[in-house]
Amino acid sequence: MEIYLPIAETSQNLFFLLTIGFLAGILSGMFGVGGGFLTTPILIVSGIPPAVAVGSEANHIVGSSLTGFLNYFRRKYVDIRMGSIMIFGGGIGSVLGVYLFKYLSLIGRLEEVIAVAYIFFLGILGIYMLYESLKTKKNKALGNLMKLHDHGWFHGLPFRIKFRRSKLYISIIPPFVISFFIGILASILGVGGGFILVPAMIYVLGMSTQVVIGTSLMQVLFVSIVSTIMHAHVNQTVDVILSGLLLFGGVFGVQAGAFLVQKISGEVIRMLLGILIFSLCVFLFSKLLVNPNLVYVLEFLR
Amino acid sequence: MKLFIIIFLYLSFFCNSCYGKQNLIAGFLDNNINIDVGFTGKKLSYFGAIDIQGDLVIIVTGPRKKIKVFKKEKKIWFWLNSSSRIFVDVPSYYFVATSRPLNQMKNDSFLKINQIGLENLRFEGAEEIEEIERAKWRNGIIDSMKKMGNYFSKNGNIDIIDEHLFKTEISFSSDIAEGVYIVDSLLLKNDSVIGSNRSFINVSKSGLGEKVYLFATEKGLLYGIFAVIAAMLFGFSVNEAIRKINA
Structure with missing residues (x-):
């Protein structure tokens, strides 16, 4: 069954869209991430205009990250103070990102930037997940590897404050800068940024792992709210029908994810996801190499 | 078929009384395309009647748009956008149906002047580039439009029934642009137009x-x-x- 998406101005299979939402839901049910890094490239590959895929995915993430955030918030696994600084950096970054998005679109480089950025991030993430899933199969003592964080020079920058929940006493500059860049990335790529933010919070900031996902969801939620409103305002590329269908498919995905995470071992899940992410990366890469279907790309001006 | 006969009688009545001797009359039963959430494309039947035998040509032109065209070029290994041009007056949809192949009608200048057939379609804009290069861009636009399902490489058929009634089908994909589509039908005989009709299709969300x-x-x-x-x-x-x- 086909459904017409009024902002994308094309029709798409209803069950296909629900399935993508379902897949993203499984990811958030299992790992507490929004799944934008998987959803947006799949939407683009399936023929949704990249700009609309990005704008609508931001809107999708608002809903899915709120569901996850509330879970962590109730259990108090959120560092509100750290989150507030990140919201500030991420908010500024995402506003800037939307204007950068518009500029790239005007000079005709948007689709290439999106493709290259996805190839880069999906490649790293896919290889990392595959590597880690194979490694932890041999050595299950991952928890013990996480010792007290090392202090980098940037931890000692000015404006040091205490982050009690994160068990840190560091400068506010590193979290601000990290979240600023992730905000830019989120707006351009249609992701929440959790998949980069979580490792950055653990390995760069050295945050206590207990509060990492909840705090990153707080930033993702806020950044995607800003990004959605700005995309709607500046680029008019938010398709609520599309994001609504993704959210709807996600409801069942979250349940399935929560169920799966108890049934299948984490390594298998990570390996499957790693394979999926890496093949998506290879596919996007090959699209830059093979002869394009359209050598002359047309853009209707209003 | 019953419906057809009724329409035929109705149309031929109009042909002879209201408009005088017009030779050709045509139209749609429904000329509105509404793009709602369930829209997946549409086929419209266009039909009419002719008094005198001749060649029939039907041209459907979508709203003319200003477009920005990016040309992809292979740089080292990668296909990247290399340059862009602005063209104006590019029909967002173009379809031609004929009662016999266009090249058999032998009226090249007429076809050219009236922009009938893809090879005779003209766009404005990008005058800054030289003629040969500009022709490449023009052909590129047409090629992309074909692949996007907005232009058709093959001319459609016109079914002629009982020598007086004709009918053709016009199909639209779900990606069509909004606006007013112009449908011109021409009756040609010995290199001159002996009958014509213009109708419209409204495409709106x-x-x-x-x-x-x-x-x-x-x-x-x-x-x-x-x-x-x-x-x-x-x-x-x-x-x-x-x-x-x-x-």
């Missing part, structure tokens, strides 16, 4: 799809806030529902 589109394009900021609130309400209620189920 409707229903929920139209409401969403208008809201998004006219009040972007408010629409964005609305989209966020809707997504948050959804996310919140899912969370509540899951909590209730698990409790």
